[in-house]
Each structure stands twice: as C-alpha cells, then as structure tokens.
Amino acid sequence: MKCPYCRVDNDRVTDTRAAEDGYSIRRRRQCNACGRRYTTYERPAEFDLKVVKKDGVREPFLPEKIRSGLQRACWKRPVSDEQIMVLVNEIEQEVFSSHDTEIDSQDLGEIVMAFLSRLDQVAYVRFASVYRQFKDVRDFVDVLHRASNP
Ligand SMILES: [Zn+2]
Numbered sequence: 001m002k003c004p005y006c007r008v009d010n011d012r013v014t015d016t017r018a019a020e021d022g023y024s025i026r027r028r029r030q031c032n033a034c035g036r037r038y039t040t041y042e043r044p045a046e047f048d049l050k051v052v053k054k055d056g057v058r059e060p061f062l063p064e065k066i067r068s069g070l071q072r073a074c075w076k077r078p079v080s081d082e083q084i085m086v087l088v089n090e091i092e093q094e095v096f097s098s099h100d101t102e103i104d105s106q107d108l109g110e111i112v113m114a115f116l117s118r119l120d121q122v123a124y125v126r127f128a129s130v131y132r133q134f135k136d137v138r139d140f141v142d143v144l145h146r147a148s149n150p
Pocket residue numbers: 003004005006007008031032033034035036
C-alpha cells in the first residue's frame with residue numbers, strides 16, 4: 001500500500017497479529033522509501049459502520065476523516081503524525097467494539113474528544129469548541145481548514 005506519510009507505494013510488513021478485539025488483523029508496516037512506521041487493521045467488510053448524521057443521513061465511517069480533523073486540531077501542537085495515527089486506531093477500536101452497524105455523529109465526536117483530551121489539551125479545546133458548535137465531523141473539518149488557511 002501507499003505510505004501515508006510520503007505516498008510512495010513500497011512498504012513491508014514487520015509484524016502481523018490479531019488485534020485486541022480478536023476480529024481484526026493488525027499489521028505493523030515500514031515504508032522502504034522514508035523509513036516511517038505505521039499500523040493497518042484488516043477486518044471483514046461486513047463490519048463496515050455507518051455514521052448517522054443529525055438530519056438522519058447515513059455515511060460510511062471513514063477513519064481518514066477523523067485523522068484529518070485531528071491533524072487540524074493538532075496544528076502547531078507538539079503532536080506527531082504517528083501519535084495521531086495511533087489515536088485514530090484507538091478511536092476505531094473503541095467505535096467498533098461499542099457499535100455494531102451505526103453510530104450517531106454526536107457519539108462519534110464525543111469518543112474522539114475523549115481520546116484527544118488525553119493526548120493534548122489545547123488540541124482538545126480547539127476540537128471541542130468547533131465540534132460542539134457544528135455537531136458534525138465534516139463541518140468542523142471544513143471550519144478548521146478555513147481557520148488554518150486564511
Ligand atoms: Zn514513506
């Protein structure tokens with residue numbers, strides 16, 4: 001797969017094991033181009049989760065959206081990309097272990113905030129203030145994007 005850091009498609013798997021929940025496979029990978037390490041999870045597609053937005057619209061649960069939201073909240077904070085990826089994986093595990101088919105976007109936001117508050121208080125406050133105002137993951141990503149790119 002393509003490296004999430006440098007986008008080069010040249011990696012190797014350094015470790016493969018069952019994830020804690022027993023329903024997915026966790027692989028540690030290392031990019032042969034830039035040398036950075038990252039983790040991927042492999043699980044049955046039947047577990048695909050839907051996020052229920054306030055207006056009732058259902059969207060696929062996309063960890064990538066969480067990651068970009070967290071990256072913006074952590075902008076100029078002493079938080080590495082690796083820490084963010086680990087956090088996204090932890091959030092994913094929490095979401096999948098507590099929800100079978102659907103999760104309210106509100107609940108998802110609360111889970112993200114709970115994890116983020118342990119990592120960085122400033123990023124948490126940023127995330128929380130914007131999130132609580134807009135109630136939707138995509139909305140706060142948009143707003144944070146505009147705020148950091150005037
Ligand atoms: Zn790389």
